[in-house]
Amino acid sequence: MNIGTVIKDYRLKKGLTLQTLSSMSCVSKSMLSEIENNKKMPSIDIVQRISHALKISILTLLNNDQQKATALHTKSDDHLTLQDPPSGLSLQFISPHGSMNEPTISFGKMLPNSSTKEYLPTPFITSNYIFIVQGTLNFRLGETTYKLAKGDSFYFTTETVQQLFTDSDECHFFSVRYYPSYDQHNSNDQGLI
Structure with missing residues (x-):
């Protein structure tokens, strides 16, 4: 499914109406319409904003039709990948499931001398x-x-502005993201997975 x-x-x-989702995600109504009608592929930033507004993980959006299993072998060419060419960033998702209560694991690459836009809280x-x-x-x-070098690890939360940028060398990194459990959302929405 697209x-x-x-x-x-x-x-x-x-x-939710398109206008409501637009307001919640800070993605224009026209862009959301084009995405929903499969006329445009959203960038990493837009997928993150939409997933946060809908209160579902990115993998739920990307991997919606994959069934939960006790074992799942994903071939190297079948990993879901989001690319944001203007920023030089690509994320290849390693974790197979999109549940809010499971970590989202990805392998990231950033091209030399590139930077992402500012990611808002x-x-x-x-x-x-x-x-x-x-x-x-x-x-x-903030x-x-x-400055993170080979072998360094970094922990952060998404409550402040973030931006990634590289110098003269390409950067490869692993990323693990934990979403809060449904109970932490203070929402009446029963549609979370």
Whole structure:
């Protein structure tokens, strides 16, 4: 199932109009319409904003039709990947399930001399861990910038502005994101998975 169709299905299940989801996610109504009609593929940032607004994990949107199993072998070419070419960032998702109560594990790459846009604080706080495999990554969290080198790990939460940028070398890293449990959302929505 295409991501646009999945977004539309979740939006309708939650009784949200395009305008309401637009306001909640800070994604324009016209962009949401194009995504839902499978005319545009959303960037990493937009998928994150929509998933936070819908209060579902990114993998739920990307991997909606995959059944939960006690064992699942994913071939190297079959991992879900989001790319954001303008920022030089790509994320290949390693974890197979999209449940809010499971971590989202991804392998990230950033091209040399590239930077992401500023990621704003999210509507609900996630816990994030990054481990640098190759190169260096400059990670701006609020007013502080951390220079992460090979072998370094970094923990942060999404309650402040974040931005990633690289210097002259390509950076490879693992990322683990934990979403809060449903009970922490103070929401009456029964549609969370």
